[in-house]
Amino acid sequence: MKVLFLDIDGVLNSKRSAVAFNKFPWDVKPEDIPLFDLVAVALIRKVCKETHAKIVLSSTWRHTVGWERVGQALDLPIIDATPTKINGKRGHEIEMWLERQCTRHPELQTTGITYAIVDDDSDMLEAQRPFFVQTDGENGLTLANYDALVKILGKI
Numbered sequence: 001m002k003v004l005f006l007d008i009d010g011v012l013n014s015k016r017s018a019v020a021f022n023k024f025p026w027d028v029k030p031e032d033i034p035l036f037d038l039v040a041v042a043l044i045r046k047v048c049k050e051t052h053a054k055i056v057l058s059s060t061w062r063h064t065v066g067w068e069r070v071g072q073a074l075d076l077p078i079i080d081a082t083p084t085k086i087n088g089k090r091g092h093e094i095e096m097w098l099e100r101q102c103t104r105h106p107e108l109q110t111t112g113i114t115y116a117i118v119d120d121d122s123d124m125l126e127a128q129r130p131f132f133v134q135t136d137g138e139n140g141l142t143l144a145n146y147d148a149l150v151k152i153l154g155k156i
């Protein structure tokens with residue numbers, strides 16, 4: 001199983017896209033879609049196609065908009081969202097999701113979960129560093145970030 005933990009702000013939108021389009025997207029209604037960095041969205045879609053990874057939403061958008069709506073509106077294979085840990089780092093929430101997944105599906109402990117994390121913030125755990133790709137919130141997801149994610153998740 002391959003999982004991509006996806007942040008939205010600073011990844012699928014950026015200061016760059018907000019300057020270009022005059023504002024940040026806050027929702028996924030039809031009028032919000034052009035406010036995303038659609039090249040970044042397409043690159044994430046391509047990471048999933050090339051590596052067969054599914055997405056777990058780690059962004060606060062999981063609370064404000066919901067992972068189902070985000071996945072549907074942006075045509076991304078989002079299957080779940082990370083749990084919330086009050087005052088916890090995002091890395092802890094990702095760790096919780098991975099642990100729960102292994103409890104629910106014991107067979108995963110032997111086959112393992114291959115994962116990557118993409119986020120503009122760096123509050124990940126030390127053990128997650130090798131699987132973490134940090135974007136620059138000014139510019140959002142770049143081609144180099146895309147390459148790094150495909151490398152971590154591995155092509156099929």
Ligand SMILES: [Mg+2]
Pocket residue numbers: 007008009010011119120121
């Ligand atoms: Mg962010």
